[in-house]
Amino acid sequence: MRGVALYPGTFDPITNGHTDIVQRAARIFDRVIVAVxxxxxKNVCFPTDQRxxxxxxxxxxxxxxxxxxxxxxxxxxARQRGARIILRGLRxxxxxxxEFQLAGMNxxxxxxxxxxxxxxxxxxxxxxxxxxxxIAALKGDVSAxxxxxxxxxxVKRYA
Ligand code: ADP
Numbered sequence: 001m002r003g004v005a006l007y008p009g010t011f012d013p014i015t016n017g018h019t020d021i022v023q024r025a026a027r028i029f030d031r032v033i034v035a036v037x038x039x040x041x042k043n044v045c046f047p048t049d050q051r052x053x054x055x056x057x058x059x060x061x062x063x064x065x066x067x068x069x070x071x072x073x074x075x076x077x078a079r080q081r082g083a084r085i086i087l088r089g090l091r092x093x094x095x096x097x098x099e100f101q102l103a104g105m106n107x108x109x110x111x112x113x114x115x116x117x118x119x120x121x122x123x124x125x126x127x128x129x130x131x132x133x134x135i136a137a138l139k140g141d142v143s144a145x146x147x148x149x150x151x152x153x154x155v156k157r158y159a
Contacts, residue, residue, distance in 0.1 A: 003031075003083075004029065004031045004081065004083040004084070004085070005083065005087040006035055006078050006081060007033065007088075008070070008074050008086065009034075009037065009088075010036070010042055010044065010129065011034070011054075012042070012046055012051055013045070013051060013132065013146065013153065014054055014059075014129075014147070014150060015124075015128070015132055016124055016147070017089065017120050017125070017145075018034075018089065019059065019147070020120040021118050021120055022034060022062060022065055023062060024120075025087050025118060026062050026063075026065055029064075032064060032066070032087070033066050033083065034066070034067045035070045035074070035077060036048060036051050036068070037069075037070060038069050039072060048069050052068070054149060054153060055067045057147065057149045058147040073109070074086070075109040079110065084112065084113055084114065085113065085114055086103075086106060086116070088116075088118075089117070089119070090118070091125045091128075102115075103115035127145050132146060132154070136154035136157070
């Protein structure tokens with residue numbers, strides 16, 4: 001499959017689950033743009049620049065992948081970058097409802113862009129950035145779920 005896939009998210013921080021999705025997508029599409037949301041309504045743990053920087057380190061060996069931040073409406077960013085595909089990850093049924101709604105809304109706003117879902121390998125299905133943050137905040141070991149650079153950033157953040 002050719003074309004550009006836009007993978008938007010908060011990536012607060014990027015986990016092995018996100019990485020698995022990017023690696024899969026990079027084998028399917030010409031180019032994957034990991035779009036780190038700046039103006040998110042979520043209460044973030046890491047500032048945007050650091051979320052971008054960590055994603056760059058983690059995904060350094062995926063050649064057809066680019067990491068950038070985006071502000072404002074995803075639809076506008078997709079149009080600006082010429083992406084016809086929005087990529088999202090699906091872990092469990094619990095993700096489905098929100099993702100389904102998001103995909104439907106994006107289709108209303110930009111009908112020519114489709115949302116494609118990929119599922120991660122089994123061992124990554126239970127990983128979420130919020131759980132990782134929670135474990136790190138309680139001084140737990142997250143090294144099995146994130147890249148060493150992310151683990152180090154979490155230790156520093158919650159020191
Ligand atoms: P958002 O705030 O947009 O949900 P996230 O960074 O939490 O941003 O997630 C971005 C995308 O990656 C979402 O589609 C989410 O379902 C997916 N995702 C998150 N964690 C995983 C994982 N462990 N495996 C596969 N997909 C994941």
